[in-house]
Amino acid sequence: MTRQxxxxxxxxxxxxxxxxxxxxxWGQGASPDPALFRAAADLGLFGxxxxxxxxxxxxxxxxxxxxxxxxxxxxxxxxxSVVNTHNTALRLHRSAPALAARHLPGLLSGQVAACTALTExxxxxxxxxxxxxATQGPDGWVISGQKDWIINARHAGLSIVFAKCGTGDDxxxxxxxxxxxxxxxxxxxxxxxxxxxxxxxxxxxTLDAVALPPEALILPAGTAFRAIxxxxxxxxxxxxxxxxxxxxxxxxxxxxxxxxxxxxxxPLMDHQAWRLALAQAQTDLAATQALTDRAVAAITTxxxxxxxxxxxxxxxxxxTAQHHLPAxxxxxxxxxxxxxxxxxxxxxxxxxxxxxxGAIAPLLERVARLSWPATxxxxx
Ligand SMILES: Cc1cc2nc3c(=O)[nH]c(=O)nc-3n(C[C@H](O)[C@H](O)[C@H](O)COP(=O)(O)OP(=O)(O)OC[C@H]3O[C@@H](n4cnc5c(N)ncnc54)[C@H](O)[C@@H]3O)c2cc1C
Numbered sequence: 001m002t003r004q005x006x007x008x009x010x011x012x013x014x015x016x017x018x019x020x021x022x023x024x025x026w027g028q029g030a031s032p033d034p035a036l037f038r039a040a041a042d043l044g045l046f047g048x049x050x051x052x053x054x055x056x057x058x059x060x061x062x063x064x065x066x067x068x069x070x071x072x073x074x075x076x077x078x079x080x081s082v083v084n085t086h087n088t089a090l091r092l093h094r095s096a097p098a099l100a101a102r103h104l105p106g107l108l109s110g111q112v113a114a115c116t117a118l119t120e121x122x123x124x125x126x127x128x129x130x131x132x133x134a135t136q137g138p139d140g141w142v143i144s145g146q147k148d149w150i151i152n153a154r155h156a157g158l159s160i161v162f163a164k165c166g167t168g169d170d171x172x173x174x175x176x177x178x179x180x181x182x183x184x185x186x187x188x189x190x191x192x193x194x195x196x197x198x199x200x201x202x203x204x205x206t207l208d209a210v211a212l213p214p215e216a217l218i219l220p221a222g223t224a225f226r227a228i229x230x231x232x233x234x235x236x237x238x239x240x241x242x243x244x245x246x247x248x249x250x251x252x253x254x255x256x257x258x259x260x261x262x263x264x265x266x267p268l269m270d271h272q273a274w275r276l277a278l279a280q281a282q283t284d285l286a287a288t289q290a291l292t293d294r295a296v297a298a299i300t301t302x303x304x305x306x307x308x309x310x311x312x313x314x315x316x317x318x319x320t321a322q323h324h325l326p327a328x329x330x331x332x333x334x335x336x337x338x339x340x341x342x343x344x345x346x347x348x349x350x351x352x353x354x355x356x357x358g359a360i361a362p363l364l365e366r367v368a369r370l371s372w373p374a375t376x377x378x379x380x
Contacts, residue, residue: 004063007044011067014043015074023075024339026199027348032078034110041110046086054093054100055108061234062300065292068238069245074342076242076349077199080356081113083238084151087231088114088160092178096218099178103158113201115152116160118228120145125362127228128171132163132207134217141212143177147204151356154190154203156181161207162228165221176219176227177212185210195348202352234299235357236310240292240317243353246346247285247321250328253341254278257332268331277331281324288313288320308370311363318360321350 018039026032040046048064050056064083071079089107092100106112123129132145143163147153159181164173181188185208191197219227255278258269268274295313298306329336329343336343354360 004059004066007057007059008063008066008070011043011045012070014039015070019071019074019078020342023078023199023342023345026075026077027196027339027342027345029196029198031198032081036078037082037110037113039110040082041108045082046089046110047104047108048086049090050093050104050108055104056089056093060300061237062296065238065241065296069241069248071245072242072349073245073249075199075345076246076353077197077201079242079245080151080200080352084116085110085112085114085156087116087235088158091116091160091218091231096178096215098215099218103178106157112157113152113155114158114160115150115156115201117147117150117153117205118162119147119149121148124149125359127162127225128174130162130164130174132161134163134165134175134177134212136166139211140214141177141216143179143207143210143212146206149191149202149355150204152201152203153181153205154188154201156188156201156203159205160218162224165217168221171225173221174224174228175217175221176224177216178218179207179210179212179216181205183210195351197352200352232357233306233310236314236363237292237295237299237306239353239357240288240295240310240313243317243321243350244285244289244292246349247281247288247317247324250325250343250346251278251281251285253343254328254331254336257335261333261335274331277327281328284320284324288317291316308367311358311366311370314358315360315363315367318350318354321346322354325350 018036044057047056048059048067052058068079068083071082085107089104092103107114118127120130120132122131134141134143145163159179161177161179162174163177165175186205188205189203191202191204258274259267261268292313295309298309325343325347
């Protein structure tokens with residue numbers, strides 16, 4: 001076994017033996033025990049893509065996507081929480097060595113959670129409309145604004161906050177700052193949703209004239225918008241991998257049920273009409289997994305096709321999971337509603353997956369623009 005394959009097998013065991021027994025409760029409002037995040041840290045999950053000499057595992061993007069899928073097969077929220085802290089550690093390592101030296105010990109050990117905050121009450125898809133603003137003064141920056149619908153924000157100690165710098169008002173004015181969410185002037189809240197968001201820690205925060213040192217600007221205006229667009233391709237690909245993980249887990253659960261549950265004197269699996277739904281889900285999963293694997297490979301090798309493949313993979317994986325998960329629950333009968341099987345949690349999670357890192361319509365628009373870039377402007 002390679003180091004990466006060995007690590008993936010360990011993560012799969014961790015997910016099945018430590019996360020799965022607790023995850024049913026997270027769908028009903030219980031919060032994950034912080035010890036589970038420390039156990040994730042012991043497996044190196046907050047530093048998968050960081051080099052070994054920076055305290056990471058030195059693995060590639062493809063491995064991160066596989067780990068995300070293995071965690072999401074049990075709980076999408078836990079997977080998203082882990083990967084968002086991981087991504088902050090990676091960003092600091094790449095862009096801000098002094099801040100990395102200060103904050104990596106807390107992030108990599110699972111003691112400090114982190115988030116990446118673009119979305120605001122008035123700006124989601126239209127990122128350039130964000131209103132959070134940072135103004136430069138003699139001692140650094142002062143930042144004010146509001147963020148909402150941010151993974152980990154309800155308990156995160158650190159956030160990469162995207163804000164407009166100075167007086168600029170377009171996408172080119174957006175910079176990214178590392179903000180200590182426990183600093184004076186920062187207030188965190190939990191975001192309310194119609195289904196539990198506990199393991200994802202979805203929340204928001206208000207920044208009221210929070211003072212930042214000059215080095216808090218980790219991506220200056222003019223570079224941050226570009227950085228978002230490139231990083232978001234990776235996020236789309238691993239969200240697609242997570243949808244494949246959830247769907248694969250659901251198929252396995254339902255297939256197992258079908259071997260043991262009898263109807264009209266035979267196991268459900270022996271009824272052709274019953275197993276065709278399962279076979280259709282398995283077939284569609286194979287197709288969406290193949291597309292996801294292409295997107296993940298393109299990102300891992302920095303292939304320019306990553307942009308279109310990541311958008312296509314996310315749309316396809318989300319829609320495949322949205323289509324099949326309710327049908328799989330139905331195939332289990334009333335038993336499918338029990339929290340222990342995870343189907344109700346996966347059905348809720350895939351609605352979040354549809355929105356995080358780009359909703360369906362803007363992704364399809366991206367596919368259209370990349371496919372037919374020279375479409376002339378209409379005259380009417
Ligand atoms: C659980 C969860 C976790 C999240 N985590 C984070 C996070 O960690 N960090 C972060 O910054 N954000 C996060 N988000 C926010 C997410 O990125 C936004 O929800 C997403 O960008 C869509 O923005 P919106 O919800 O404001 O919808 P809107 O932008 O208001 O769009 C509403 C609908 O209109 C459609 N639409 C928008 N513009 C167009 C158009 N031009 N043409 C056609 N249709 C259009 C969209 O597809 C969408 O279906 C999270 C969201 C959720 C639900």
